[in-house]
Amino acid sequence: MSAIELDFWIFVTVCFLTWITSVITKEYSWVDRIWSIIPVVYVWVFAYYEALTNMRLNVMAVLVTLWGARLTFNFARKGGYSRGGEDYRWAILRAKMSPALYQVFNIFFIVLFQNALLLAISIPADLALGNSTELNQTDFIFGAAFLFLLLIETLADQQQWEFQELKKDGKSGKGFLDKGLFAISRHPNFFAEQAQWWVFAAWGITTAGGHFEYLVGVIILTALFLGSARFTEQISGAKYPEYKNYQSKVSMMIPWFPKR
Numbered sequence: 001m002s003a004i005e006l007d008f009w010i011f012v013t014v015c016f017l018t019w020i021t022s023v024i025t026k027e028y029s030w031v032d033r034i035w036s037i038i039p040v041v042y043v044w045v046f047a048y049y050e051a052l053t054n055m056r057l058n059v060m061a062v063l064v065t066l067w068g069a070r071l072t073f074n075f076a077r078k079g080g081y082s083r084g085g086e087d088y089r090w091a092i093l094r095a096k097m098s099p100a101l102y103q104v105f106n107i108f109f110i111v112l113f114q115n116a117l118l119l120a121i122s123i124p125a126d127l128a129l130g131n132s133t134e135l136n137q138t139d140f141i142f143g144a145a146f147l148f149l150l151l152i153e154t155l156a157d158q159q160q161w162e163f164q165e166l167k168k169d170g171k172s173g174k175g176f177l178d179k180g181l182f183a184i185s186r187h188p189n190f191f192a193e194q195a196q197w198w199v200f201a202a203w204g205i206t207t208a209g210g211h212f213e214y215l216v217g218v219i220i221l222t223a224l225f226l227g228s229a230r231f232t233e234q235i236s237g238a239k240y241p242e243y244k245n246y247q248s249k250v251s252m253m254i255p256w257f258p259k260r
Contacts, residue, residue, distance in 0.1 A: 003049040004126055007042045011119045014038055019111045028094075028106055029086040031114045036071035038115075040064055042122035046129055054132040056139055056207065060125055060200070063146050067196060070150065074157045089231060117224065120217025121197045124204030127214060131207050142203040146196055153192035156181045160189065175240040178250070185255040186233070186247065190225050194253075197221055229253070 018030040040061075047054065047061040079085045090110075094102050163177040181188040197218045205211055229252065237243045249259045 003046045003129065004123070007045050007119060007122070010038070010041060010045070011115055015111055015115045018115065019107060022106060022111070027084075027086045028090045028110055029080065031110055032075070032087055033081060033085075035114075035118065036068045036075060039118050039122045040068040042119060043125045046125040050129060050132065054128060055135050056131065056133075057125060057128045059135070059139065059143055060128060060203065063143060063150075064122075064200070067146075067150055070154055070157075074161070077161070089228075089235075092235070117217060117220055121200070121221055123217060124201045124214045127204035127208035127211055138206060139203075142199055142206070145199045146203075149192045149196045149199065152181070153189050153196070156189035156192065174242075176236055176243060176246065178246050181255070183250065183258060186250050186252050187225075187229050188255060190229055191253045191255065194218070194222050194225050226253075 014034060018034065021030045022028050043057075043061045043064045047057040050057055052058055075081070093105070097105065159180040159182065160177055163172055163179075166172040167175070185191055201215050201218045205214055233243070233247065237247070251258075
């Protein structure tokens with residue numbers, strides 16, 4: 001069995017478990033709960049198939065593990081793993097659909113599509129299999145870029161966390177965050193998250209000298225984040241009239257100077 005085949009069977013197992021758990025518990029954030037964990041597993045499978053002798057794959061796996069650890073911590077402190085930690089957006093969508101239609105949405109989008117996406121963004125590690133040459137300058141550039149984006153995402157999530165804590169205490173003064181990194185991007189954490197996987201995919205493609213079809217996963221990830229951001233902003237715009245002014249001044253994703 002190849003590394004990709006093993007990852008595929010892990011994918012099938014995870015799909016079944018996240019689906020049956022959502023049916024039993026009637027909570028639909030189980031894919032969210034494994035989002036930061038299962039890509040780590042997928043990438044380490046590739047490293048394992050080279051008996052941990054491929055330093056490039058090892059570094060890629062360690063960096064993805066750091067990504068997963070950070071995201072898991074941030075998700076946990078927001079109560080994502082506790083009972084009732086379902087993403088608030090699923091409840092909004094559920095209210096707009098019939099029970100039968102929502103179950104179809106659960107199977108095909110929440111379970112199958114999102115789990116397939118997690119596999120797709122991890123698969124560029126396959127391009128480093130069998131390429132066990134010593135680490136070179138290109139590897140250091142990609143590794144440093146990944147770490148820099150990880151730092152940006154960590155900082156953005158921390159700023160959001162601190163703002164939400166002030167908001168709970170009624171000390172925020174505004175319903176949404178527009179300071180720090182959020183003064184140059186409305187979703188700096190989303191931007192850094194996507195960019196990390198673009199770096200990861202480009203790393204694998206550069207190592208193999210081609211195979212641009214491996215970009216499919218990160219392209220779909222970007223489309224998903226754009227759709228999710230727009231949906232989130234519709235909710236924010238409905239709650240906070242001043243949010244439209246913020247939208248008109250600050251870049252949605254890519255950090256840039258705000259308009260005056």
